[in-house]
Amino acid sequence: MNQATLHQLKVFEAAARHGSFTRAAEELFLTQPTVSMQIKQLTKSVGLPLFEQVGKRLYLTEAGRELFATCRQIFETIAQFEMKVADLKGLKQGQLRLAVITTAKYFIPRLLGPFCQLYPGIDIALQVTNHEGILERMSGNMDDLYIMSQVPEHLDVNCQPFLENPLVVLAPLNHPLAKEKNIPIQRLADEPFIMREPGSGTRRAVQKLFDEHEVVVKVKLELGSNEAIKQAIAGGLGISVLSRHTLITDGQDVTILDVEHFPIPRNWYMVYPSGKQLSIVARTYFEYLLEAAKQFADKTTSSSYFHIEENS
Incomplete structure (x- = not known):
């Protein structure tokens, strides 16, 4: 040899x-x-x-x-x-190709800003899609890192949880259940329900919980946008389940209902295919996000960070 x-x-x-x-x-x-x-x-x-x-x-x-x-x-x-x-050598330059699940768009840009200031030589290509879209991009090895809330079971991947992603029940501020405590999950079957579109990771998680407790909700609307769902809730069209992180943006006339078995505990993950060798740029962002997420989590522990009226 x-x-x-x-x-x-x-x-x-x-x-x-x-x-x-x-x-x-x-x-x-x-x-x-x-x-x-x-x-x-x-x-x-x-x-x-x-x-x-x-x-x-x-x-x-x-x-x-x-x-x-x-x-x-x-x-x-x-x-x-x-x-x-x-x-x-300090070669923190190049391009970062990042694909994120739809709901992650509410906080990932806030974490990208400081990163870009630290490394102005790095260009960011950000793709926002639903769970099925992420899987397609991952199968084609189209990006460096993937931000998602549900790790694919049929793909060989490396994953690292970095932030909690609780799913909560949202309703209009004036909803009759807004002031109640520990609402039985079966009560949701009496409410008009707004669901994310088929293929959404949020919808799968919610449906799994409902199936476990034999709850059949009346789906009045299916919408592919979290913003559209929040507007529909505020307009009195029904209730829904969304990530708490969707409430980071401008305030909506919605409240979080205190329903048993909620919030559904979930995490955000950084994911990439096993065997993929991360570039120096991707590795730098990977390590940065782990630390930045800790600081972000500390800020979001205060309800005032989320622009929402919570029942008390």
């Missing part, structure tokens, strides 16, 4: 990952004969076959599997070293 080069290892890793010399060549912008030659030279250095071909398919040998795992460790270590060097 003393004669093996880093370039040969990169070619081998790509070929092993794709199970194809042709696809490795396409990824690395090399010709297929060049890939074959690099693998041949690496095989000679190792002294054992790295691939075996059965029919038209290419498989790793035992030595190949061991080398593939070693390559992953080597490249991860190199990437971490590059990040450290970039940190030492």
Whole structure:
């Protein structure tokens, strides 16, 4: 292995990952004969076959599997070293691609502002969508980090909770239940209900709780906007369940009802696919958000931070 080069290892890793010399060549912008030659030279250095071909398919040998795992460790270590060097050089510049769930738009911009002031060389590309939209973007590896309130179960991801995201029952200020305490959840079945659209993480969480307690609500409206739902509540069209963070913006004529089993405890998560190597910019924002969220949570513990009239 003393004669093996880093370039040969990169070619081998790509070929092993794709199970194809042709696809490795396409990824690395090399010709297929060049890939074959690099693998041949690496095989000679190792002294054992790295691939075996059965029919038209290419498989790793035992030595190949061991080398593939070693390559992953080597490249991860190199990437971490590059990040450290970039940190030492102060290269806090580039682009951050951030995709956030709809409700996160109420507080993420407040946390982005100070970050941009700290690192003016970083450009932010912010995408706001619902839960299904986030999953589509994540499957396509379109962003650096994803902010969501429900970690996908069918995708292999890394996740880090950073802020609480309680779901509360909202009603008009003059609602008959506004002054009551510990309202039975079954009482909600008597109220006209405003729901988020299908595909919303909030709707799934609410429906799960209702199903657990065999509560069937009368859905009067389905709306895809939290702002529209708050306006509909204020207009007396019904009650709804939304994240408490939707109340950070300008005041609405709504109140939080004291209903049993509410608030529904949830968290905000920073999520990215497993195996994805975060850029120095993404890693910097990741660490920044963990600290900034603590300060944000301290501010929001005071009800005065939320522009709302709560029953007392």
